[in-house]
Amino acid sequence: MSAKSFLHSVRLDKGKCVGCTGCLKRCPTEAIRIRKGRATIIDELCVDCGECIRVCQQHAKIAVTDPLSSINRFKYKIALPAPTLYGQFKKLDDISGISRGLMRMGFNDVFDVSRGADIASRAIMEKLKSPTCPRPLISSACPSVIRLIQVRFPELLDNIVDVRSPMEIAATMARKEFCEKHGVRPEEVGCFFITPCASKATAIRRPLGHEKSSVDGAISIIEIYGLLSSQLRRGQMGLPEKEQDPSHVGTALGIGWARSGGESLAIEEDEALAVDGIENVSKVLEEIENDRLPDLKYFEGLACEGGCVGGPIVFENVYIARNRIRKLVVGLPKERISESVALDEVTGLGEDVFFDRPIEPIAAMKLDDDFSEALKKMDRIEEVRKMLPGLDCGSCGSPTCQALAEDIVRGYAKELDCLLLLKQRVSEMAKQMVEISELTRE
Ligand code: SF4
Ligand code: SF4
Known part of the structure; x- marks a missing residue:
């Protein structure tokens, strides 16, 4: 693999991951998401600390080194x-x-x-x-x-x-x-x-x-x-x-x-x-x-x-x-x-x-190149976050409610990935259906 395409040495063995969320909460930079039942790593955020290798009971996180x-x-x-x-x-x-x-x-x-x-x-x-x-x-x-x-x-x-x-x-x-x-x-x-x-x-x-x-x-x-x-x-x-x-x-x-x-x-x-x-x-x-x-x-x-x-x-x-x-x-x-x-x-x-060049910051997860668009997205993130329960339970596949709000605004997740919001919507729909059926009976 060329030096350019090689981003990280910590990788996921998809076949072994069961999507248990064990690693999600332990990642210090919130680089892990569970999507479609499996963990994924956001490259820009991962610092290769290896915490996820230590905690995964399925040995699904691996360190890629040379034989x-x-x-x-x-x-x-x-x-x-x-x-x-x-x-x-x-x-x-x-x-x-x-x-x-x-x-x-x-x-x-x-x-x-x-x-x-x-x-x-x-x-x-x-x-x-x-x-x-x-x-x-x-x-x-x-x-x-x-x-x-x-x-x-x-x-x-x-x-x-x-x-x-x-x-x-x-x-x-x-x-x-x-x-x-x-x-x-x-x-x-x-x-x-x-x-x-x-x-x-x-x-x-x-x-x-x-x-x-x-x-x-x-x-x-x-x-x-x-x-x-x-x-x-x-x-x-x-x-x-x-x-x-x-x-x-x-x-x-x-x-x-x-x-x-x-x-x-x-x-x-x-x-x-x-x-x-x-x-x-x-x-x-x-x-x-x-x-x-x-x-x-x-x-x-x-x-x-x-x-x-x-x-x-x-x-x-x-x-x-x-x-x-x-x-x-x-x-x-x-x-x-x-x-x-x-x-x-x-x-x-x-x-x-000694170093021969400065170490640059990593602009991880920039919201938008356009400043006014980025501001709008920040407002939207705040709106979505207020709708979420604030439990940081991780069952949506994002590590915190704040991270889910950001993922939703970036288009990587949906509001109904939150199980509590989903439950709320389902019970609202059930209530509406009962009301409709009562109205039609009258
Ligand atoms: S702890 Fe292991 S099995 Fe569980 S979601 Fe993370 S990588 Fe997958
Ligand atoms: S190596 Fe560390 S920073 Fe990278 S995904 Fe695993 S826990 Fe997160």
Whole structure:
């Protein structure tokens, strides 16, 4: 599928959906409707948060990621494991076991994304020191939170820190270093992120803040979990190993980005606030928008509960994974990149660590291009909303009465989709029929 036509990584398996409305109420951006007995997703509103994947008992909502076989499109393959991957396995004493397992699965090299997180932390610390930077700065790590800001809080777009995500930084560095070391061309090298969420898969196809992603694909943790587990067992049986380059491994602080609060800790900012879960993030963004957090300098918002360890396409329970990561990093270095070394000296990436374009608002569900027509439609929405019962029951297939009123005026729904209005009309009609039959009898 071309990058242009690819809008989202969260999709519906129509054959499995029973139209139960379970997902309707949980969508943070009211992107879901039930029409003709099945769920549909409004593309402009969806932020790929994966809430609907978690709640659907029928497994009708799916995350579209790349199969492991897609790495074979490239002569050389580099795995970029999200730090969350390290929380998925029991008795993992050090992360080199994971790297060796990935190399046995067909990758030529492994570049730990927490190395990218270390670079991103340093770049954010520099931004925070600037007297002209907006307050609070908002983390750019979670693509779902950026999309949420595009859709619902466009006035906060300038607060998003213009530093690329650890995944992007890691991919750019990994490819550059691999090409230099082995004397190969960049187009021969494929970089694949091992992802805990669908949101990152979308961010690869529709990059945020830069034209083209350095990542060539996203393979879900859940897809590789079984194969990687068996590779880890083989490793314990003493089979020959390919070693990972130690310079490709991040610090304890970089790995800590996998859980909520890890980024704030890594950037060493006392006036930072870390919030997880898309609804909670949304509430705090509202507070920021209304200027109710004037002392806040940095906001780390992550769509998944617990942070990336709670992603919708991971294997392990969020709390278990979080605890494993906490234990795993005990023996790892915790030093930040020295402030006396220029960032470019560490990365060799120049401006590629930063955004090269602004993030634009998404004009979701514009009522009309013509301003006076839009005003008329707004009045009509208000009229329709007053007719509706205000119960927000969802049985009409829209998440709230307000959303149904908007859907009716846009022509996507009918007044009688509201079951209470329907019941009212039916009883009025029945009454009229009784009156008519009495009149005709007289
Ligand atoms: S939760 Fe949503 S996607 Fe799943 S069966 Fe119910 S309506 Fe369909
Ligand atoms: S992924 Fe999130 S935003 Fe998109 S439809 Fe599902 S719940 Fe709504």
